[in-house]
Amino acid sequence: MYLIARWLLSIYMRCKYKVHFHNKENIPTKKISKKGGFIIACNHQYYWDPPVVASFITGKFSFMAKSELFEGGKLFKWLIIACGAFPVKRGAGAEKALERAFEDIKKGRIFVIFPEGMRSKDGTIAKGKSGVALVASMADAPVLPICLMYGLNNQKNRLDYAVGEMIPAEELKIENERDRKELKRVSERVMNPIRELQQQIFDTINSE
Numbered sequence: 001m002y003l004i005a006r007w008l009l010s011i012y013m014r015c016k017y018k019v020h021f022h023n024k025e026n027i028p029t030k031k032i033s034k035k036g037g038f039i040i041a042c043n044h045q046y047y048w049d050p051p052v053v054a055s056f057i058t059g060k061f062s063f064m065a066k067s068e069l070f071e072g073g074k075l076f077k078w079l080i081i082a083c084g085a086f087p088v089k090r091g092a093g094a095e096k097a098l099e100r101a102f103e104d105i106k107k108g109r110i111f112v113i114f115p116e117g118m119r120s121k122d123g124t125i126a127k128g129k130s131g132v133a134l135v136a137s138m139a140d141a142p143v144l145p146i147c148l149m150y151g152l153n154n155q156k157n158r159l160d161y162a163v164g165e166m167i168p169a170e171e172l173k174i175e176n177e178r179d180r181k182e183l184k185r186v187s188e189r190v191m192n193p194i195r196e197l198q199q200q201i202f203d204t205i206n207s208e
Contacts, residue, residue: 005082
């Protein structure tokens with residue numbers, strides 16, 4: 001079921017968008033992706049971002065999705081569940097959601113997280129929440145930063161997909177999970193490459 005859902009999504013995304021890859025060499029090889037056990041941290045603009053991320057990287061994915069998305073159309077619900085989504089209610093069940101994330105990473109899935117915690121209406125990248133620092137540290141997993149930008153250069157169907165270098169797990173380790181300075185340090189270690197990727201996209205657009 002997973003392979004069918006991912007195949008359908010991949011075809012749909014490639015038809016829907018004209019994809020401009022940046023740093024394509026940073027996309028994990030099939031061998032690494034199939035092994036999994038890492039985190040993807042990405043900026044967030046649309047509810048469709050998780051399947052967009054997953055459409056261009058091989059592997060089995062896992063991601064949190066607000067519970068309301070599972071109350072919509074049956075086809076959409078089937079697709080996101082088949083692709084590894086699990087529901088989370090806002091303000092509730094955070095501990096269970098984190099446990100599920102850790103379990104999936106240990107099982108070799110690629111966990112997708114959006115550190116900003118909410119969608120950006122204008123594409124501006126906000127500060128990262130402490131959640132990404134906790135997940136990365138407690139899961140003892142490396143993080144792959146990705147930046148998505150839609151419709152730039154007056155091209156409605158354009159998708160800029162920028163991939164950063166994998167951040168080693170040891171750089172994200174926190175000894176005291178209540179230490180705010182450490183949480184901020186790790187959050188920024190994840191967010192800064194995403195901001196740099198966005199700037200790289202803008203620089204590329206300006207040079208076209």
